Amino acid sequence: MKFLFRVDAGGKIGLGHFFRSINLAKKLTKRGHSVIFVHKESLFWKEQKNNNFPFEAFQILTSQTELEIIKKYKIDKFFVDGIINFSTEFVEEIKLHSEIIFYQNLSDSKFFADKFILPSIHQSDSFFNNFNKSTKIYQGLQYFTFNENIEKLTEKKPVEKVKNIGVIAGGSDPKNTLEKILSMLEHFDSEYVNFIFFYGVDSSFDKIFRHSKLKNSNISCLPYDHSKILNCDLLISAFGVSTYEFMVLGMPIIAYGHQLSNSIAANYLASNTKGLVSLGFIEDVSQEYLFQELRKLIQNKESRDQLVNNAKLSIDLFGIERVIKIIENE
Incomplete structure (x- = not known):
């Protein structure tokens, strides 16, 4: 045909x-x-x-x-x-x-x-x-359906401790949500955790990052790469195709909506599958709330594993x- x-x-x-x-x-x-x-x-x-x-x-x-x-x-x-x-x-x-x-x-x-x-x-x-x-x-x-690169990757194995946390917003991030997340994570107080921002091919975040005067040396920035993102222990993700990709690969995820419709979808998915944590609409996410949800997952392996197991029951x-x-x- x-x-x-x-x-x-x-x-x-x-x-x-x-x-x-x-x-x-x-x-x-x-x-x-x-x-x-x-x-x-x-x-x-x-x-x-x-x-x-x-x-x-x-x-x-x-x-x-x-x-x-x-x-x-x-x-x-x-x-x-x-x-x-x-x-x-x-x-x-x-x-x-x-x-x-x-x-x-x-x-x-x-x-x-x-x-x-x-x-x-x-x-x-x-x-x-x-x-x-x-x-x-x-x-x-x-x-x-998924990007063919996802099918080539090996599912992530659970880790005892969270050391590296990835932050993604897909390939373009048209609302520049990574910049807002960066402004909050700069104040996250933990010398044992690293944050790695992954910018897409159609994103300008790398330029924003280079011109940022960060006080937190535990924050870095890399081009979007599925295999490198999979090496992280926890993921903060703008809700979209990429969120589903890393759910199916076995990553514990904290998602946010870059627009209201995405946040509604993320909230519903989180509530009905228990396969991810949803923060809601990015414009309404406070630094305190983000840090609260991060610490819950960083400190509790059982909670991370439960998210991953529930995601496996929801999507393949x-x-x-x-x-x-x-x-x-x-």
Whole structure:
């Protein structure tokens, strides 16, 4: 079959959708399918295409770009990963030529998909009220797909003592949340714990860090690297794709929402799985509260292990195989 993937990336959109879609596309190719990408203009996408991007990819030039590609290449499945809105007329025209599959597309056009895959659990029943009766809905963490680098890593083993704490905000951190976390952790009083900030390829935090006059010598900064993050004993994470990645790899996590919707999702996940600690919305997180939750986990191995064990019951690495079965089926 022929697939067209609509995946925007970079800037405020972030990179999580991009990396998991690449993994899915590669697996579909190995199964004999062909995949083409289409995207909005961004510096990140430009860099990818200048560095031997492994798939044919087209930038959206007009409102009809996707439809033109679908017709020209006789696309069987139009797969959209991300919150991208389409008009009713556009969707109806696409459906004349191709099946529409939305993956975590929470836009107003979500109701019109032929297949709607939602790899999260915090939406209430009312969320699905207005979907077309013909739409096939698949909801749950069992459909979560990952960056291919995650599948290559070995699950972390529990540690007796916390020495290194990683701090991440995905690939872009558009709200500069790492800067706020840094301003608080600078005052964390412990000579036995190191904080390592990992900045993404589309983030400016490294520049901010270099110009910071830190009094705490236990704080350092490194480029985002899954294997190095996994070497940490505890993780502070902006809630998003990266949070799930390190949950499945066996890391105890304290999460925060970089925007209100993320914090609601993080709170729900923490409450219903007990697989992570949620601080809530970053704008409401006080230094005192952050330190309180940090000390609880630093001092209590049993609590850390319980988070990890609960996370294992909630999510695994086989979501991509489940998604492939869904999108391959007619």
